[in-house]
Amino acid sequence: MVFIFGAHFHDASLVKRSLETFYGIGPMVSQRIMARFHIFPLAKVGSLKNAQVMDLTEELTNMKIENDLRREVQENIRRLKDMGSYRGRRHAMGLPVRGQRTRTQISTARKLNKIERGGAGHVRL
Structure with a gap:
């Protein structure tokens, strides 16, 4: 088991997939990080050297991921609601925001708005 940025990963898992488990890191960002530290795209976590693991951990500490990013998204949505903008009202009602x-x-959008963004359901403004 390898410990990267507060999470344990099995030796057999791919580095790319392991990086993508963090909130805020997608396929392109993980690919850029791996290219930056000269890690082969199909490399396993167990094959990484200690220096590479430390470099990855240091890079992840400099990025805004996990709770910091979630908090920023929540603050942005709260700001939109407080301003009373169209997007803020759509978030408050749990409706699709992007047209x-x-x-x-609509059922999937309602479900996502309630779970991920903490929407209040059917609130009318």
Whole structure:
């Protein structure tokens, strides 16, 4: 087991997948990080040297990921709601924010708005 930025990873797991488990790191960011430290795209976590693990941990501490990023997103949504903007009202009502169709296909957007963004459901402003 390898310990990277507060999380344990199995030796057989891919480095790319392990990096993508952190909130705020997607495929392109993980690919850039691996290229920066000369890590092969199909490398396993167990094959990393201690220096590479330390470099990855240091890089992740400099990035805004996990709780810091979640807090920033929540603050941005709260700011939109306080301003009373269109996007803020859509967040408050639990409706799609980015112009998606609401006549028929709204259940998934409602579900996502309630769970991830802490929407209040059917609140009218």
